[in-house]
Amino acid sequence: MQITDPTPHTTEASRATARRQQILAAAAQCFREHGFHGASIARISKIAGMSAGHIYHYFENKEAIIAAIVAQDLETLLTLTAELRAACNVRHALIERAAEGVLDQLDPDSAALKVEIVAEAARNSHVAQIVREADATCRRELMVTIRAIRSAAGHDDTPEATADMVEVLAALFEGLLLRTIRNPELDRKHVAQRIQLAINDLLDQPG
Amino acid sequence: MQITDPTPHTTEASRATARRQQILAAAAQCFREHGFHGASIARISKIAGMSAGHIYHYFENKEAIIAAIVAQDLETLLTLTAELRAACNVRHALIERAAEGVLDQLDPDSAALKVEIVAEAARNSHVAQIVREADATCRRELMVTIRAIRSAAGHDDTPEATADMVEVLAALFEGLLLRTIRNPELDRKHVAQRIQLAINDLLDQPG
DNA sequence: TAACATAGAATGAGCGTTCGATCTAGAATA
DNA sequence: TATTCTAGATCGAACGCTCATTCTATGTTA
Numbered sequence: 001m002q003i004t005d006p007t008p009h010t011t012e013a014s015r016a017t018a019r020r021q022q023i024l025a026a027a028a029q030c031f032r033e034h035g036f037h038g039a040s041i042a043r044i045s046k047i048a049g050m051s052a053g054h055i056y057h058y059f060e061n062k063e064a065i066i067a068a069i070v071a072q073d074l075e076t077l078l079t080l081t082a083e084l085r086a087a088c089n090v091r092h093a094l095i096e097r098a099a100e101g102v103l104d105q106l107d108p109d110s111a112a113l114k115v116e117i118v119a120e121a122a123r124n125s126h127v128a129q130i131v132r133e134a135d136a137t138c139r140r141e142l143m144v145t146i147r148a149i150r151s152a153a154g155h156d157d158t159p160e161a162t163a164d165m166v167e168v169l170a171a172l173f174e175g176l177l178l179r180t181i182r183n184p185e186l187d188r189k190h191v192a193q194r195i196q197l198a199i200n201d202l203l204d205q206p207g
Numbered sequence: 208m209q210i211t212d213p214t215p216h217t218t219e220a221s222r223a224t225a226r227r228q229q230i231l232a233a234a235a236q237c238f239r240e241h242g243f244h245g246a247s248i249a250r251i252s253k254i255a256g257m258s259a260g261h262i263y264h265y266f267e268n269k270e271a272i273i274a275a276i277v278a279q280d281l282e283t284l285l286t287l288t289a290e291l292r293a294a295c296n297v298r299h300a301l302i303e304r305a306a307e308g309v310l311d312q313l314d315p316d317s318a319a320l321k322v323e324i325v326a327e328a329a330r331n332s333h334v335a336q337i338v339r340e341a342d343a344t345c346r347r348e349l350m351v352t353i354r355a356i357r358s359a360a361g362h363d364d365t366p367e368a369t370a371d372m373v374e375v376l377a378a379l380f381e382g383l384l385l386r387t388i389r390n391p392e393l394d395r396k397h398v399a400q401r402i403q404l405a406i407n408d409l410l411d412q413p414g
Numbered sequence: 415t416a417a418c419a420t421a422g423a424a425t426g427a428g429c430g431t432t433c434g435a436t437c438t439a440g441a442a443t444a
Numbered sequence: 445t446a447t448t449c450t451a452g453a454t455c456g457a458a459c460g461c462t463c464a465t466t467c468t469a470t471g472t473t474a
Binding site for chain 1 (some may be wrong): 239242318322323327335346368371377379386388389391398405408
């Protein structure tokens with residue numbers, strides 16, 4: 001299966017961007033199916049519908065493609081937490097959104113790539129840096145959100161306590177990535193409900 | 208049909224087992240540092256202190272080494288849940304053990320390998336099968352344990368509800384593997400305490 | 415001596431990457 | 445308008461290297 005570009009490119013710039021995106025889409029598919037090291041430039045180029053050599057017109061090397069994929073994946077996470085923070089009744093918004101977020105995390109295809117990214121971060125310092133910076137931003141956002149919810153409920157937590165709660169919340173969510181791979185038959189809807197309950201309890205934990 | 212002696216000389220047998228273990232230890236280190244596909248037989252053999260070709264005296268191919276590493280890693284998980292199940296006051300045992308288990312999960316070195324295994328399971332059906340069988344066993348054990356705790360507290364849950372709770376518990380634990388990679392600076396002791404509280408709440412959720 | 419342990423070279427495939435040759439579309443020019 | 449020029453897009457062959465695996469020869473030991 002080959003990824004073709006359906007949009008005609010009026011300018012040179014858009015053509016180049018489209019081509020880049022085409023490569024990234026092909027690479028994401030390959031990385032999902034074979035991992036960062038198992039996916040070859042030859043395979044990526046075949047799916048992207050261009051020669052292997054031509055890939056190097058748009059990316060310096062394979063590492064740069066990996067970095068771009070990682071950055072792209074993390075960007076969606078960043079917008080999600082930012083969006084969450086913007087909601088007016090934050091507690092309600094958080095718990096409502098949670099069910100949706102849980103189902104997203106439980107999609108096996110996207111989970112595979114996300115897990116691959118963390119695995120790569122454990123051994124590739126460049127990827128680790130990108131991942132950790134994005135994570136730090138997310139945590140900061142979540143800390144503000146959770147602090148707002150908690151102080152509305154009369155809790156005056158230390159920053160450390162808030163950070164710990166964020167970690168538990170994050171573990172809960174990210175753990176789903178592993179669960180959907182280890183147990184693809186799990187009941188997605190009911191697990192989402194249980195997670196909502198657990199988040200609710202977490203927000204009421206003593207300081 | 209000729210029957211050969213099933214028990215060869217102990218020295219030969221132990222020597223072979225030791226050599227096998229030597230290879231597995233070297234492979235585990237390489238897989239942690241470079242991933243399953245990034246680690247070469249040459250590198251593994253160098254760390255194991257033998258020639259590359261000699262590895263094939265003990266393992267059919269690289270895939271067999273991966274399978275052995277995966278099976279070995281999952282075995283420790285199986286004994287842990289079995290051990291948990293054997294405790295008399297299960298609720299107390301579960302929560303006590305939890306803190307210890309959390310700290311184990313937060314060890315970055317072992318986390319890297321565990322995450323690598325799940326990432327490989329997402330694309331290698333042989334590894335997936337091993338992982339999913341072990342996971343099913345763990346879930347079955349945990350379901351019995353949780354059901355015992357819940358019914359002692361007066362809850363009569365459906366098997367489905369219990370399975371969902373197990374999923375949340377598992378997600379919480381396994382999520383820590385990703386957290387310790389994404390945020391190595393997290394406060395391990397305090398996060399462990401928060402997790403204990405969360406598990407406590409989970410066990411009191413409505414049916 | 416017989417059987418096993420081990421080394422290390424050989425093999426062929428595939429890797430990431432480079433590079434020079436072609437193609438193509440639009441600007442410049444006549 | 446017709447022709448030439450040009451710069452980027454694109455290809456595909458080639459390179460040097462490493463990979464997993466096999467094979468052969470040599471120790472080693474009982």
